[in-house]
Amino acid sequence: MDTTITSLPKSVEDQGAILTKLRSRDSTAPPIDPEKPSTQESNTSTLDKFDGIQGKDLEAGYGEFCPQKEAKPTETRIERLSISPSDDDTPDNPNLVAWDGVDDPQNPMNWPNSRRWSHIGIVSALTFFVGLCSSMFAPGVPQLMRQFDSTNEALGSFVVTVFVLGLAAGPVVFAPLSELKGRYIVQHIGTVGFTAFTIACALAPNMEGLIVIRLFQGIFGSVGITNGGAIISDIVKQEERGVALSMYSYGVLFGPIIGPIAGGFLNTAKGWRWVFWVLSICLGVITCLSFLIWRESYEPFLLRKKAARLRQETGNLALRSEYDSDLPPRVHFARGIARAICMLIFSPVVLSLSIYTGLVYAYFYLLFTTFTSIFSGIYNFSTDIVGLSFVGVGVGFLIGQIAFSNISDRLLKSLAAKRGGGFKPEYRMPPCLIGAVCIPIGLFWYGWAAQARAHWIVPLIGTSFVGLGNSIIFMSITTYTIDAYGMYSASALAANTVTRSIMAAVLPLAAPPMYAALGIGWGNSLLAFLAIAMMPVPWLLFKYGERLRRVNVEKFTYI
Template identity: 50%
Template sequence: MSDTASTHTARHSDGKRSHDDHSPLERKMSQAARERHDADIPSGIGYVLNEEDSADVEKGTTTTDEENDPNIVWWDNEDDPENPYNWSTTRKVLNCGCVSFQTFISPLASSIFAPGVPLVLQEFNSTSPEIATFVVSVYLLGFAAGPIVLAPLSEIYGRVPVYHACSVGFVAFQIACALAPSLNSLIAFRFLAGLFGVAPVTNGGGTIADMIPQKHRGTVLAVYSVGPLLGPIVGPIAGGFLSDAKGWRWNFWVLAIVGGFITIVMLFVMRESFAPVILQRKTEKLRKETNNELLRSKLDIGLSPSDFFKRSAIRPAKLFIFSPVVSITALYTSLTYGYLYIQFTTMTEVFQGQYGFSTNLVGLSFIGLGVGSLIGVFLYSTTSDKYTARKAAEADKIAEETGTEKKGMKPEYRLPLLPVGAVLLPIGLFIYGWPTQYKVHWIVPIIGTGLTGIGNILVFFSIQTYLVDAFTVYAASALASNTVIRSIAGGLLPLAGLRLYERLGYGWGNSLLAFIAILFLPVAYVILKYGETLREKYAIKNL
């Protein structure tokens, strides 16, 4: 064996020490070894290599003499610069910044041309309210299809190739939308743009987790999460003025220009952060240098790409089917998300028809949703961590006094604001609907949309953080299941929006939506009260 390989094996024990020093949570994450890691789980914590090796993974050990095996390829030492955790701050900022910017642009594209839809229908001689809605919401059907494919691909071939390929596809289909010769082609191109655009939303959390240690990850993820929240709100505001000044096609030209810019930047600054791929490349290099075909990455679990893809692709569906917590939260999130996009796709028609807003001003009607969303983010971010820490401390104190086992932080501690959001949602719909029906000053329905914005964010954040805490190693699959279901709802429910208002009016139309939301109110309380029981009774194993 060459000096390079000898040096590698001599340093293996140092690298192993780095692995064993991980926190209990990170050691727990290694339970996912046999399936690799989900998209938002740190990829560098180490795998066991086969069924027998998994005996003591919760303790951070294995039953084999793995650390003395000269054919196992691992980090050279705990300071190995190839390990993404050891990258410079500059490189981490550049990588996280690119992904976060993409995560802002992609959701923005979902709604930016909503104010220009009347111009689209006029150009293509269509009067169908369903088409007016679908041409906006079809983008979300692409969002629904993407995660099932892109998350496994990023774990087989790496994050960066998926980002680059999808960035090029996103830009290409924005150009296609700008040049669309017919309404049908525009709808098809919008779907494909969403399919490619969902990559940073699907895999961005994984990229951050690959590089940022857990104790610092919350802040970075908070910044990353701003994009998906503000993108759909900022889009219509900018799109209204752009459609009026340059026409609806320029919305897509702007997206193509901005997307093309970040694509070029990513080509120069992005580095692969997924540890299994990095170590596999290192292993292949060492095999060529040493002619030792027995070398294998410590993170190689022996699955072929097709087998791994199949397992990863069906895991979100299995969670949805067999875990009541996942299915209930997915269905409830889909209701609130569908309502959000009903508003996105109908507000242009509502404020132009009822209040006479021009194309350039109608985008400003979305400010209520934007302000409400920001208030929701502020409320949740300033209270959630403090509340969970306080409840965990109280529970530990009681356990200490009674001599029972300390359980620490429960995922259910993330849920106290869920009922608040569930109540605000129907209240906002009532305030949005009836003042619009009687043409009360436009500020009143905008305040109503602000309340629905707060409600949506509180529901969304509560459920998202709950799923992450509840499913740890399979958090990405639980989130993927939630994303797929809510994106389908966001793509299809709006098709009924304008027709609903046409038949029932704005008052009773929004009241019907509010009554349905009220019927779902018990769901929030059921999850809050019985979530732990459901999790433990229907625990999913061997995914």
Template identity: 50%
Template sequence: MARHDFQLSAPAQSEAVELAAEEGHDTDIPSNLGIIKGPGADGLDKEFDIEKCELSSRTSQSGPSDEFNAPAEAANPNVIGWNGDDDPENPLNWPSSKRWGTVAIVSSFTFLTPLGSAMFAPGVPQIMEEFGSSSELLAGFVVSVYVLGFAFGPLVVAPLSEMYGRLPLYHACNCLFIVFNVACALSTNLDMLIAFRFFAGSVGSAPLALGGGTIADTISREQRGTAMALWMSGPTVGPIIGPIAGGFLTQAAGWRWVFWVTAIAAGVITVAGIFLMKETYGLAILNHKVARLKKETGNPHLKSSLDSGLSPKDLFLFSIIRPSKMLFTSPIVFLLSLYVAVAYAYLYILFSTFTSIFVTNYGFTTGTAGLSFLGLGIGSIIGQVLTTVWGNRTAQKHIRKGDFEPEHRLPLMYPGAVAMPIGLLWYGWSAEFQTHWIVPILGTGIVGFGLLMLFMAPNTYLVDVFTLHAASAMAACTVMRSVFAAVLPLGGQKMYNALGLGWGNSLLGFIATALIPIPFLFVRYGKRIRTKYPVNL
């Protein structure tokens, strides 16, 4: 394809990267927008095709390439696109009620699936007793295996959505989520329950993998912040409400009703989605339009303006190979992913042990044991609010000064890095000496605060550093943290039995302390490291 001399302006480039990151793919995979109109480097208005961008080399280095291809096919009558800026088929032009209704349904499911990961935790002692198992390994794994599905589900769901659209994936995964939760409720042994929990987590990852893209499809940039906040409230609020509701439900009706209630709620949302949701992915909409026009006109040469020419094989390779390559060849991706993974694993160690600790040490019932998760939840909310406010102000300040670097995102990790070991030591030793129950819960609040501070900043940093391939970098981080969160909690109860709550949590705190230099290292040397170790994709 021919090269052109113009450059992509910073605003247009930023929009391309932001859109792709929200949709969960790299910028050389089709988006719902396709072409950005904006000023070029010479100040004249131009159109930039954000899918058919061609880097000067196949290398993701310290920053993005500014060379893009012109939309050479714009005047080709065989290329089918939107009928102007006000095309009613474009989801951005749908009535407001339809657009926000779609966001509400997706956000509801995004709330339900993380809730399912934690709602089940208070019922673990009941399950182990019913199935006659005393294995502490399985007691931890039956909780954490759900998040293992979060690691592998998006690797399949995301590329399939690029080929067939978002709607079929939503409907299929939502229906399977109901099926697997019903299967969990009907499980007759622990092995069945663990297997179906994994499958429920895998298909339950769909709204987490596709929700950002649906919002980008339907909501303008001016209103997208509100929609993203609504969507992201699920992963934040779900783990707070889940254990509380699950504790009382398990006590009143038994652990199986946790899955029945989840399946019923999922069924209501799924039915609403089937009747009210429409396809929002621009590429899929235009592909249907092309198929219709081919049949009507008999012209076999028609194609979508958003068609990047990528084969299904390429889409799968980009979704699976790229994240793995970035994880193991980039020190930035590996070390930040490691830090996030350890912090995330600590969360699931606490999830899988809270019920037994507070029931045994403090005499909580199965119902009130769910309240022990409140500290983690409230601390996480405080961390998320502080991260959003502080992060936005810091970035805007440096952008106004003209000296913004991706490393300006990472000081947000400093308070989280310090809070994590303090919270673990506070929780561990107060529970060891059986102080009043509020004291260890306050300690877990500090852990939750630290977790969110450590979780949010690296993702934003990876978007800024890897730009065109930001989604692959975030996918690498997601896979590593999900695997750690599924595996490390398996030894949580054994660790506490061997070392006690005080020294067991001190061990976790010492590891967290050893990782503290990572954000300081990247703030100081990050630019040098990403320049020295580019990722060849």
């Protein structure tokens, strides 16, 4: 329970009552009787000192008041990551600024459907083009290397994967910034920066310059992925998020699939620079639409802004929202960065989900490294149509999206009604169990079908199972994270995105030596065995997730 003092009583009698409560915790301290003048006089300096801890945690204040007793944080639970009102932050407090009732139209949860879905559409479109940028350029790498007289294949691969490293670096800054300054300004910084660096890619003078530009392109593009899920949590109720997140996930998952297909034809027809020009034009349209349509959606920022406006209008400096703090912005920003790192290190839920998502996402990119060699080498696909080998994964993604959007919210409501106790994030996990089974099936199927040189449709069917599993796992984990961490879902998603992007950038580098040593059959089998080892993760979270979210909470202080 939050014991933050927001308005310390100024009378000696009231202060004495509070001191009596505090000192009663220490068996060696005699009680204070506020009715006795002698006691009041003897404690004048003490009360002055106590008056200085206004706005602090009572336990921390007690540590200053009674230094013989070590101060400890009142709350060290990870639940503090989801702010809840303190005892003083109740409707009975006349100085508490909140929404004007449950139907307040200024509350993003009460926005009209047209505004909510326009925001979801912009976020989904931006995320889709982030996915396109990650892979659409890949078919043009040989042409790029010839133009810049480079024979370094590692450098050619890095010019593609460095974008994914940018996706890992960006959330560390943009996630806490969105929780401090709101989603609006951060989203605009991301879209403008992403568009600008995409244009710069089209004008890159050499390979080294393109690598640096691609890194910053990924950093600014990460805003769409990191803030997208958080924005959906701002404006869509928990029991309705399945459909919204399914639409958002289309961009995350289908962008990297459609990218190589479209990029192959565009590179052949117009050259690699036109890939970035086409992307720049599309991103320019999205940026203009976002400036026309976008509104701030982050509740703590909106209520802090409302409280500041009312203080100025009324002259009542005691007015505040439950999210107001006297800490300087730089401290809040540092805490935001620390929050994402601490969630990744100390929360078993965030850590396990980040590793699991990173593994299946890395498989997604790792398989891409084999498609060209397998389907052009074994099945004699031409350069123009080798991109069509990604269709199998795309079909699996589509099936997963449709299935998840139709069953997720229904299953959540059904389990809540059956078990009672309202909606729980763990009710998002059952579909993930299906996805966990599909991944190893698809890897075994694809690897051994290609090894046996079966008809080209057979390994493609195997890749569709990988796409199906990847799609369901990604959406289940994203929805679970948003439901579990609420307004701080941006930090939790940032931890997930950083881990996922690093693994997606690094693990594919191991593909060539692995397949050279083991072959396509046993190489994919090794990946499948790792996926089998991770299969218990969604089941454990469904069964024990609520308990696991409280493991090692003593490592957390309020961030």
